[in-house]
Amino acid sequence: MKKVISFILTAAIVVGVCGGLSVSATDQVIDENGFVTEGTVLVDYVGEGGDIVIPDGITEIGEHTFAYCRSLKSVSIPSSVTQIGGWAFMYCSSLVSVDIPEGVTDIYGLTFYGCELLVSVTIPSSVRVIENGAFRFCSSLKSVRIPEGVATIGNSAFYECTSLISVDIPNSVKVIDNSAFYGCNSLVSVDIPNGVKVIGISAFSGCSSLVSVNIPNSVKVIDSTTFSGCSSLVSVDISNGVTTIRNNAFYQCTSLKSVSIPSSVTFVGQRAFVGCFVLESVNISEGVKTIEESAFQDCTSLTSLYIPSSVTLIGSLAFNENTTLTVIEGSYAHQWAVKRNQPYELIYVSSFDSTQDVFSILKLIVSGEPIGSAQITIADQNGDSKLTAADALILLKQVVGA
Helix, strand or coil: CCEECCHHHHCCCCCCCCCCCCCCCCCEEECCCCEEEECCEEEEECCCCEEEECCCCCCEECCCCCCCCCCEEEEECCCCCCEECCCCCCCCCCCCEEECCCCCCEECCCCCCCCCCCCEEECCCCCCEECCCCCCCCCCCCEEECCCCCCEECCCCCCCCCCCCEEECCCCCCEECCCCCCCCCCCCEEECCECECEECCCCCCCCCCCCEEEECCCCCEECCCCCCCCCCCCEEEECECECEECCCCCCCCCCCCEEEECCCCCEECCCCCCCCCCCCEEEECECECEECCCCECCCCCCCEEECCCCCCEECCCCECCCCEEEEECCCHHHHHHHHHCCCEEEECHHHHCCHHHHHHHHHHHHHCCCCCHHHHHHHCCCCCCCCCHHHHHHHHHHHHCC
């Protein structure tokens, strides 16, 4: 049975286990299950929780409708619903599962914030945006499939979902916003699709189980602290297309062993790789211009590092004191090493100033004979960490002035 809630009677209603009517209106209706509606909008719930079924015909679940309903275990949402408001299920701390129906386009901010027992959620293909903090502190959520069509994963959307092991990110996603997966310390792997343009500040910070990551060429900036504290990260593939590695991007990635910085990168920010204690191999390609302060400080396993002639600015304490730089005679890096008393080895320009030298390198490449590390460093002209005839051709063009 339904009854109209009048302005006078509202004050006398005894609040149920969940919710409470804070707004009085003559067009609010409450049914025997505790659902409070205004037209086709579900505005409140004052029932006993447990397993509930929202009535057919409801088109919108309003803001805060089930907020703090700690006895709510499961909810069946009818296909007529096209909008779920912000904070709608915030702190429903007993909610285990929810299926969001096809037709809902946005998962608004803080919708499932603090649903600490939520294990599974079905996100329909109609959703385009997962907004800020939508699943923040859903600490039991183990996996999530984000459907094709979603363009934005909002700020802190899955913040400290500490049981999240896997996430499927579709090709449609363009933005992974700040702290989107911050503190997801069970997340083992993530495939960032080509098409993602923005990976925000601290997007994967504290993902301490993350082992490897590929950054596609659609991404231009690896933002500040994006992967900081990813203590299990062993390898990272930075695609040619990235131009900037910002401050603290890989701070305290204590398992990272090698990294190749492609020729598209021009800027390596402050403390970008600080505390990467087992980092032993770094390939900096020709094209990098700036290596900021403390960029490779405390990388105690990095005993040698080639600095290309394109580098024109190096900040103080950029390298650990035991790192020997390989620098080109007369280059900015050469002058910097001398001034800062940084250990260094010289590559003399004359080593590659004749056609005969280029053909000697080409001969070694073809024959498969061992090539000295200094020769490898300067001869790898295209920055792919391999020596091929393509490198020799580039060198030959430089020599003959082609």
